[in-house]
Amino acid sequence: MKEVVNLTKLFINExxxxxxxxxxxxxxxxxxxxxxxxxIIVPVALIPAFFMYVSLxxxxxxxxxxINQTSVFLSxxxxxxxxxxxxxxxxxxxxxxxxxxxIEELIPLPISQRKxxxxxxxxxxxxxxxxxxxxxxxxxxxxxxxxxMGLLYVLxxxxxxxxxxxxxxxxxxxxxxxxxxxxxxxxxKDMLQIVFVFIGLVVIFGVQIWFxxxxxxxxxxxxxxxxxxxxxxxxxxxxxxxYIMPTSFLMAWTLNKITLMSFxxxxxxxxxxxxxxxxxxxxxxxVYLKSIVSGKTIKKGxxxxxxxxxxxxxxxxHGAMAVFTMDLRLLLRTPVYFFNNISVVIIAPLCIxxxxxxxxxPPEDLQGMQDFFRAMPLLINYLLIAFFIFFGGTxxxxxxxxxxxxxxxxxxxxxxxxxxxxxxxxxxxxxxxxSLGIVFTIISIQFIFPLTLSTLLVTVxxxxxxxxxxxxxGLFMDMxxxxxxxxxxxxAIKNNMNVVITLFVGMAYTGLLIGVCGLLGYFINPLLxxxxxxxxxxxxxxxxxxxxxxxxxxxxxxxxx
Amino acid sequence: MLKLEHISKTYGNxxxxxxxxxxxxxxxxxxFGFVGPNGAGKTxxxxxxxxxxxxxxxxITINGIDNQNDILAAKKQFSYVPDSPELFEKIKGIEYLxxxxxxxxxxxxxxxxxxEKYLDIFEIKDAVNxxxxxxxxxxxxxxxxxxxxxxxxxxxxxxxxMVGLDPKASFELKKIMRDHCDRGRxxxxxxxxxxxxxxxxxxxxxxxxxxxxxxxxxxEIREKAGSQESxxxxxxxxxx
Numbered sequence: 001m002k003e004v005v006n007l008t009k010l011f012i013n014e015x016x017x018x019x020x021x022x023x024x025x026x027x028x029x030x031x032x033x034x035x036x037x038x039x040i041i042v043p044v045a046l047i048p049a050f051f052m053y054v055s056l057x058x059x060x061x062x063x064x065x066x067i068n069q070t071s072v073f074l075s076x077x078x079x080x081x082x083x084x085x086x087x088x089x090x091x092x093x094x095x096x097x098x099x100x101x102x103i104e105e106l107i108p109l110p111i112s113q114r115k116x117x118x119x120x121x122x123x124x125x126x127x128x129x130x131x132x133x134x135x136x137x138x139x140x141x142x143x144x145x146x147x148x149m150g151l152l153y154v155l156x157x158x159x160x161x162x163x164x165x166x167x168x169x170x171x172x173x174x175x176x177x178x179x180x181x182x183x184x185x186x187x188x189k190d191m192l193q194i195v196f197v198f199i200g201l202v203v204i205f206g207v208q209i210w211f212x213x214x215x216x217x218x219x220x221x222x223x224x225x226x227x228x229x230x231x232x233x234x235x236x237x238x239x240x241x242x243y244i245m246p247t248s249f250l251m252a253w254t255l256n257k258i259t260l261m262s263f264x265x266x267x268x269x270x271x272x273x274x275x276x277x278x279x280x281x282x283x284x285x286x287v288y289l290k291s292i293v294s295g296k297t298i299k300k301g302x303x304x305x306x307x308x309x310x311x312x313x314x315x316x317x318h319g320a321m322a323v324f325t326m327d328l329r330l331l332l333r334t335p336v337y338f339f340n341n342i343s344v345v346i347i348a349p350l351c352i353x354x355x356x357x358x359x360x361x362p363p364e365d366l367q368g369m370q371d372f373f374r375a376m377p378l379l380i381n382y383l384l385i386a387f388f389i390f391f392g393g394t395x396x397x398x399x400x401x402x403x404x405x406x407x408x409x410x411x412x413x414x415x416x417x418x419x420x421x422x423x424x425x426x427x428x429x430x431x432x433x434x435s436l437g438i439v440f441t442i443i444s445i446q447f448i449f450p451l452t453l454s455t456l457l458v459t460v461x462x463x464x465x466x467x468x469x470x471x472x473x474g475l476f477m478d479m480x481x482x483x484x485x486x487x488x489x490x491x492a493i494k495n496n497m498n499v500v501i502t503l504f505v506g507m508a509y510t511g512l513l514i515g516v517c518g519l520l521g522y523f524i525n526p527l528l529x530x531x532x533x534x535x536x537x538x539x540x541x542x543x544x545x546x547x548x549x550x551x552x553x554x555x556x557x558x559x560x561x
Numbered sequence: 562m563l564k565l566e567h568i569s570k571t572y573g574n575x576x577x578x579x580x581x582x583x584x585x586x587x588x589x590x591x592x593f594g595f596v597g598p599n600g601a602g603k604t605x606x607x608x609x610x611x612x613x614x615x616x617x618x619x620x621i622t623i624n625g626i627d628n629q630n631d632i633l634a635a636k637k638q639f640s641y642v643p644d645s646p647e648l649f650e651k652i653k654g655i656e657y658l659x660x661x662x663x664x665x666x667x668x669x670x671x672x673x674x675x676x677e678k679y680l681d682i683f684e685i686k687d688a689v690n691x692x693x694x695x696x697x698x699x700x701x702x703x704x705x706x707x708x709x710x711x712x713x714x715x716x717x718x719x720x721x722x723m724v725g726l727d728p729k730a731s732f733e734l735k736k737i738m739r740d741h742c743d744r745g746r747x748x749x750x751x752x753x754x755x756x757x758x759x760x761x762x763x764x765x766x767x768x769x770x771x772x773x774x775x776x777x778x779x780x781e782i783r784e785k786a787g788s789q790e791s792x793x794x795x796x797x798x799x800x801x
Contacts, residue, residue: 301690322663
């Protein structure tokens with residue numbers, strides 16, 4: 001037990017970089033303040049979102065009170081928390097169990113496989129409990145306060161809360177271990193991770209689309225109708241999830257009405273949870289380390305003849321092209337990077353396309369929408385521009401460009417490539433990804449109504465120009481504070497404050513730019529609005545370009561200081 | 562060819578100097594060995610030479626170019642292989658070599674000839690189309706060496722180059738180093754293998770706690786130490 005606790009502490013310490021944090025406190029104050037800033041700013045930045053979430057949940061509860069259906073409230077929260085735990089948990093499980101470097105050091109040590117699995121699972125669980133506290137905690141409190149529940153409810157809800165992340169995570173871990181076993185044998189670990197997360201996203205998105213389609217054919221939807229549909233339709237969302245996830249019934253029976261039976265139901269819930277954990281450990285003991293060891297065999301490329309090697313070496317390319325190609329290859333071939341930087345440009349347009357195909361919009365409504373947008377070309381243009389900038393701003397490609405290289409960044413800093421080539425190559429990758437998103441979006445939108453040539457030209461040009469300052473700002477951030485010391489590529493993105501800062505600054509800038517130029521265009525002249533948009537975007541881009549161009553070589557010297 | 566003048570470097574703790582007023586010069590055609598105990602400041606010094614770290618004071622010139630005033634021009638004069646070459650794991654060996662050839666602007670014919678030559682010498686021709694992640698430590702080291710030799714640098718800088726290499730590769734590397742210097746270029750490398758340093762270096766610098774405590778040919782070092790013993794024994798005496 002002590003060994004498991006120590007291992008768990010070690011994994012948590014490694015995930016959070018606690019030892020380094022305290023070392024920096026004593027010996028590297030500059031780095032310490034950077035980390036401290038991150039620790040403070042992230043929770044603070046999330047406060048508004050949390051309050052919005054609590055308000056939404058309170059409104060949902062009062063909505064349900066009005067139709068006398070409060071009993072469904074806890075089930076909604078339970079299912080939502082479970083789905084979110086699965087969504088975010090998949091990457092954590094894969095990272096901790098399969099993509100963390102620590103396993104290489106631990107395998108030779110005399111630690112039983114069971115202890116290793118349990119400790120790794122517990123280290124994930126700690127973070128998932130914190131996550132669940134923010135998602136499911138408010139739901140338990142709102143319901144308890146609303147129903148005037150007593151101490152027994154507090155005790156029972158605490159026990160229910162304890163089970164929340166364990167069951168979905170155990171089952172997901174077991175499933176991943178089984179899938180990784182077959183994947184590792186074929187040396188296809190990276191590809192499997194991509195497939196796995198895509199399947200997860202498609203399932204979640206499919207459920208959401210299906211859920212929306214259950215509401216009717218484009219009629220005006222209100223909350224009450226949504227609830228009624230769920231409650232009256234036997235094939236409804238809750239029942240289906242309930243059948244897939246029977247524990248949601250146990251949870252509801254435990255907490256909806258406190259009786260002696262509640263203890264039996266919570267006991268059953270705890271029992272099932274423990275069983276799921278035991279099942280995961282039992283499966284893990286059979287397959288985990290075996291698949292890790294065999295997974296070390298990376299699929300090799302075919303041997304090249306002299307002529308093939310010469311062809312692969314090619315002719316002399318420009319420095320910017322070399323940087324561009326290398327950055328793109330790293331993005332495409334590292335699953336974590338692929339999902340964080342590229343998937344959004346595929347998923348967002350796919351959402352539009354699937355929504356259109358699943359939800360049948362009556363022809364008269366579609367005609368009405370088309371007429372409305374034809375009458376307001378300015379509105380549709382700026383909406384599309386905002387959407388296109390979204391691909392640039394959210395991809396975090398430039399905001400993590402040096403961080404993604406991690407310990408191999410010495411190479412980037414040592415080679416004689418001009419700052420201009422670095423900027424062009426790295427921003428070029430981000431723009432390519434953004435352009436893909438733009439193309440996919442335009443194709444998807446064509447299914448609703450064809451865009452005019454002028455709209456296409458204006459939105460594509462301004463969409464790309466408008467995102468350029470955000471991309472360069474991201475590059476500027478990563479140049480100043482790259483996150484290079486990681487043992488797992490997920491940290492280069494998820495633990496990187498540059499992503500959050502670029503996202504917030506980018507959103508604020510986009511909102512302001514579109515607001516000001518849109519108003520100018522609406523009240524004075526559309527061309528004036530577009531002209532102003534271009535001028536501001538170009539001016540800010542030039543400023544950032546010059547700053548980065550002047551500072552990059554010097555900043556490279558500070559990456560390890 | 563490589564000149565360090567009064568180089569100093571501190572990290573977080575300002576009172577403790579990792580490198581303290583280091584000066585020496587590497588001449589054309591010379592293999593220069595840099596030896597010292599763990600934590601003596603060898604890697605920090607090398608990182609300052611190859612523009613991975615900025616010195617707090619002092620001046621470094623490579624082939625006459627100040628590496629702080631004209632970083633890019635200085636970078637073109639050398640190539641560097643670190644002690645543990647962390648490379649992009651998802652990239653294939655051949656893609657890495659193309660990248661290196663491109664950033665150093667090596668023409669097509671030269672890159673093909675050099676890469677063929679060094680892939681043969683280090684016996685990694687068959688693995689060059691595999692992802693670097695599948696390479697062993699030694700193979701990564703060999704790939705990094707091939708990548709560093711693509712542009713035939715004026716100064717070849719290596720940090721602990723023999724670590725991880727098999728005996729044949731070590732032997733070939735020593736030959737390459739000598740050939741390189743015979744063509745009027747220079748090699749600067751750090752090592753713990755004092756036997757190697759003694760045998761192949763034209764001159765040696767010994768660093769201890771950030772300070773150069775001895776620099777010269779083996780004969781000069783022996784003379785100063787007043788002993789005819791091996792470099793290992795002299796080193797142990799000097800660094801105790």
